[in-house]
Amino acid sequence: SAALRGQLFSSIIWEIPTDAPKDKLSAQAFRTQLLDIGAITTEEASSIEYDDGVIRGRIRNVPFQARHPQAMTPVTGPVIVHIDVGYFSPLYKGEIKTKLYPLLYKTLDKLRQQAAQVLTATISYSNQSSNLPLSTRFIGPDLATIFQQPNLLDKELPRLWRQRSHTLYLPNFFQAKEVNKLLLDMDISDPGQPSIKYALYQAHITRKQGDVALDYLAQAVALDSGYALEYLALSSLARDNDLPEKSLEMLQLAAETFPDDPFIKTQIISELQKSDQIDPARKILEQLQGLNWSETFYPNWPAKLEELKNHLTQQE
Structure with missing residues (x-):
């Protein structure tokens, strides 16, 4: 909001995460949603209108567009890209139907093809503000890695990411032991990955091995303080x-x-x-x-x- 008031941006373009037809977009629903979260004023809400897959309006006197994916057009001029991991939530239907990493690759490759002059990119994990589970927290660092190494989009998945995709897929077939073996192997290969520690915490919680689980959680927190949000969930569970x-x-x-x-x-x-x-x-x-x-x-x-x-x- 302060950046908008300071006129740091000439315009804002949002891509709406949806696989529904673009004629299903509703200016009224969008208007209500922004009002409910306090993102816009009543006056700003009155400026919102819809036309052919694009919702337009003004926020802090800055023009914005919320576009259906089919209505996205190349962006000219210097841009700052912000990705909220919550963007993928309505698009990801589970590893059997969607597969996470191809979805991430497809999204960033589409962004790359626009050939925009990207000044910088920011990523929001949304574990606190949008209530995404901590089990999704690895997505943020993986997206950052792709931004730093865009040539990854032209290669096969790195070994660790392939293993992670297996840990997402195998639980659909009740392969808990195989998942645990994969996680232990991943932890040995890359002991500095907090998301793996957290996944091992979850695995031991499932097996009711509380002390071991909490040790893995502490290791995850030591590497990434964001995982300490789990302590709040555990406190609530204990209180209940x-x-x-x-x-x-x-x-x-x-x-x-x-x-x-x-x-x-x-x-x-x-x-x-x-x-x-x-x-x-x-x-x-x-x-x-x-x-x-x-x-x-x-x-x-x-x-x-x-x-x-x-x-x-x-x-x-």
């Missing part, structure tokens, strides 16, 4: 199963990785409060109350924290 100590432990692991995230700390306060650990809860709360909360994005949080403080006082 009435395991407050385990829930708190997982939250504390998440907080170690994301020490500046105040919302994790509020969850820790809640768990401490449930177990009558008022003093440590109050210390964390005092830290949160000392933060400069944005009046634009978090206008209600100072009042919420004050209310929480009152609850802690009453509980003493």
